[in-house]
Amino acid sequence: xxxxxxxxxxxxxxxxxxxxxVGVLFIVIFAAIALIQQLAxxxxxxxxxxxxxxxxxxxxxxxxxxxxxxxxVASDVESGWYSLLKTYPLSLSGYIxxxxxxxxxxxxxxxxxxxAVVLIMSGVxxxxxxxxxxxxxxxxxxLIFAAIAILCGVIAxxxxxxxxxxxxxxxxxxxLLSYVLxxxxxxxxxHVMLNLTIVMIHLNPAEWIRFGYFLFSGQTxxxxxxxxxxTAFYNSFLGYLIYIVISAAWILGPLALAQxxxxxxxxxx
Amino acid sequence: MKWRFLVMFFISFIGFSATAHAESxxxxxxxxxxxxxxxxxxRVYREQAVINKPITIIGAEKTLMKAGAxxxxxxxxxxxxxxxxxxxxxRSNSAIDVKKSSHITIENIKMVRMWGGVTIRNSKNIxxxxxxxxxxxxxxxxxxxxxxAYDSEDIxxxxxxxxxxxxxxxxxxxxxxxxxxxxxxxxxxxLHYMYGKDIYAKGNTLEKNVTGIMLMIAExxxxxxxNIQYQSDWNSSGFTLYNAKNIVTKNNKLIGNHTAISSQxxxxxxxxxxxxxTNQTAVEFTGSETNNxxxxxxxxxxxVNIRSDGTSSDIDGNFYDDYAGFDVNGDGxxxxxxxxxxxxxxxxxxxxxxQYFIExxxxxxxxxxxxxxxxxxKNQLVDSKPLMTAISEEKRNYSINYFLLIFGIMLFAGGIxxxxxxVKI
Numbered sequence: 139x140x141x142x143x144x145x146x147x148x149x150x151x152x153x154x155x156x157x158x159x160v161g162v163l164f165i166v167i168f169a170a171i172a173l174i175q176q177l178a179x180x181x182x183x184x185x186x187x188x189x190x191x192x193x194x195x196x197x198x199x200x201x202x203x204x205x206x207x208x209x210x211v212a213s214d215v216e217s218g219w220y221s222l223l224k225t226y227p228l229s230l231s232g233y234i235x236x237x238x239x240x241x242x243x244x245x246x247x248x249x250x251x252x253x254a255v256v257l258i259m260s261g262v263x264x265x266x267x268x269x270x271x272x273x274x275x276x277x278x279x280x281l282i283f284a285a286i287a288i289l290c291g292v293i294a295x296x297x298x299x300x301x302x303x304x305x306x307x308x309x310x311x312x313x314l315l316s317y318v319l320x321x322x323x324x325x326x327x328x329h330v331m332l333n334l335t336i337v338m339i340h341l342n343p344a345e346w347i348r349f350g351y352f353l354f355s356g357q358t359x360x361x362x363x364x365x366x367x368x369t370a371f372y373n374s375f376l377g378y379l380i381y382i383v384i385s386a387a388w389i390l391g392p393l394a395l396a397q398x399x400x401x402x403x404x405x406x407x
Numbered sequence: 408m409k410w411r412f413l414v415m416f417f418i419s420f421i422g423f424s425a426t427a428h429a430e431s432x433x434x435x436x437x438x439x440x441x442x443x444x445x446x447x448x449x450r451v452y453r454e455q456a457v458i459n460k461p462i463t464i465i466g467a468e469k470t471l472m473k474a475g476a477x478x479x480x481x482x483x484x485x486x487x488x489x490x491x492x493x494x495x496x497x498r499s500n501s502a503i504d505v506k507k508s509s510h511i512t513i514e515n516i517k518m519v520r521m522w523g524g525v526t527i528r529n530s531k532n533i534x535x536x537x538x539x540x541x542x543x544x545x546x547x548x549x550x551x552x553x554x555x556a557y558d559s560e561d562i563x564x565x566x567x568x569x570x571x572x573x574x575x576x577x578x579x580x581x582x583x584x585x586x587x588x589x590x591x592x593x594x595x596x597x598l599h600y601m602y603g604k605d606i607y608a609k610g611n612t613l614e615k616n617v618t619g620i621m622l623m624i625a626e627x628x629x630x631x632x633x634n635i636q637y638q639s640d641w642n643s644s645g646f647t648l649y650n651a652k653n654i655v656t657k658n659n660k661l662i663g664n665h666t667a668i669s670s671q672x673x674x675x676x677x678x679x680x681x682x683x684x685t686n687q688t689a690v691e692f693t694g695s696e697t698n699n700x701x702x703x704x705x706x707x708x709x710x711v712n713i714r715s716d717g718t719s720s721d722i723d724g725n726f727y728d729d730y731a732g733f734d735v736n737g738d739g740x741x742x743x744x745x746x747x748x749x750x751x752x753x754x755x756x757x758x759x760x761x762q763y764f765i766e767x768x769x770x771x772x773x774x775x776x777x778x779x780x781x782x783x784x785k786n787q788l789v790d791s792k793p794l795m796t797a798i799s800e801e802k803r804n805y806s807i808n809y810f811l812l813i814f815g816i817m818l819f820a821g822g823i824x825x826x827x828x829x830v831k832i
Binding site: 187250323331362 | 760
């Protein structure tokens with residue numbers, strides 16, 4: 139039943155006009171980035187071009203994953219499709235897992251097409267323009283934000299509420315928390331600011347993924363000498379292990395919470 | 408009888424040449440007349456020697472000199488017109504010490520696994536050419552300098568390559584130094600001046616050091632046509648110009664550095680015609696004066712172009728790749744001023760922890776807002792005549808990679824096919 143549900147969900151997701159438009163949008167954007175990368179000079183390290191690429195990933199992927207994913211779940215509850223599904227031999231965890239997997243697979247297909255376009259552009263220019271760390275981070279972004287999207291969808295009362303909630307989460311993760319921290323930095327001591335930033339890196343999935351870029355591309359020096367001890371720890375075997383554990387927690391935590399909330403909702407109904 | 412004579416002659420010949428080969432370096436130097444030339448044997452010399460007269464010493468192809476730890480192989484003291492050529496050194500504390508001497512040339516010298524290379528003290532007119540050195544493994548603090556000069560005059564170093572030492576080229580209280588076409592990598596400082604005067608450095612390549620050129624408490628320097636690249640470690644910089652005055656940095660190419668030029672308390676200096684390419688910060692001023700000028704430079708792909716601690720400099724006629732203005736009157740300059748001032752750039756200088764947010768999504772938006780609000784800024788980090796075209800021209804070659812092209816097309820076609828197949832009822 140679970141497999142059938144995943145197949146059905148994936149089919150519905152791919153049929154959605156919205157998803158098709160997102161696919162086209164991503165292909166166009168990645169093609170544009172690949173073109174810009176080819177115009178850019180062949181220089182290693184963290185440059186404005188690589189920063190733009192990273193920011194585009196961080197801006198667009200979470201936005202679409204969150205909105206599409208959360209509205210898909212909220213729509214199920216709002217339209218009564220979820221109530222119908224409950225009459226079938228499909229467990230709650232099966233439903234959550236099915237929604238999650240179909241969302242991840244759909245966005246993975248979009249990423250596959252986008253990366254294929256970058257490869258074609260790279261082939262024309264003769265230089266490989268797609269660092270593997272970007273591929274890895276794009277997949278991690280989908281995995282983490284798809285879980286958060288499911289949670290947003292479960293919390294929301296209807297589709298509009300899900301959309302609003304997703305946008306709030308997106309804005310907070312990408313912009314607001316950083317601005318709040320920067321503002322706090324104007325009146326607290328430097329070491330307090332440093333510690334708060336380290337806490338925020340762990341508590342904000344967008345910052346966690348951004349930190350992952352610096353970590354896995356060997357560019358931790360970009361963060362400056364204040365973060366020497368912190369990055370030295372994460373560059374060790376234990377550090378990598380903890381990165382994997384925290385990333386897994388960012389995936390499993392929201393999914394577990396979503397399941398608990400949905401089971402509570404079911405009991406209340 | 409004839410046979411007996413021949414055998415005796417052969418034995419005495421062998422004995423004589425063995426004695427000549429076994430002769431110590433010091434003995435060979437002592438036997439060479441003033442101004443004479445000593446050609447060394449193809450052997451390993453395991454000793455120390457002192458030179459205090461005019462002499463030319465030329466090594467053979469396999470001449471190797473070793474003195475062991477804590478020892479210097481050759482000491483040139485109170486001498487004039489000493490010329491050393493084609494010598495190889497290894498596994499010693501230091502290769503050559505020059506003390507109170509003048510008109511010394513050191514040419515075609517190679518050394519590996521040495522703590523230090525050449526040390527010059529209280530000397531003048533010293534020329535070093537084609538010097539190659541690889542230092543020891545380990546921390547910078549446990550290594551010496553490649554070429555170090557103290558309290559000397561007229562030092563010239565050309566076409567040399569030094570790697571894995573503390574400071575590749577170190578000059579302290581040296582008046583008149585010319586450093587041309589040298590290379591330094593994987594060292595603490597590539598080129599380090601302390602209390603120097605009349606400095607000229609041209610055509611040097613300084614790559615992957617902590618700092619490319621460190622110029623401290625120095626005056627009257629011209630640093631031109633140097634390639635300063637990938638000094639990207641913690642606290643790294645291409646140039647650190649500290650408490651210096653009358654410094655001209657021109658036509659240098661600074662690529663991929665943490666900070667390309669870090670200017671601290673610099674006075675009456677010029678930064679011109681340089682190319683700043685994809686550095687994290689191109690120019691950073693602390694304690695700057697308005698008589699420092701930054702003009703006709705190219706700023707391409709840097710994350711922060713110019714930042715300061717609030718002190719101002721004269722910035723004029725540079726090209727910025729993120730300038731969004733127009734040149735309606737066609738005079739080659741943008742009609743609107745370029746404001747390099749960024750709130751975030753200022754914060755980073757004052758509180759290093761802010762550096763975490765460098766070019767993050769939130770900071771990119773903040774910089775966009777800054778561009779609008781800073782239009783009213785008149786003095787600080789303002790270029791009133793930004794150039795519309797770059798002074799440099801960087802191009803890359805294109806060639807088709809058929810593997811990537813075909814693989815990409817197959818992946819794309821496969822993805823589209825999979826999508827279409829998945830949505831079929």
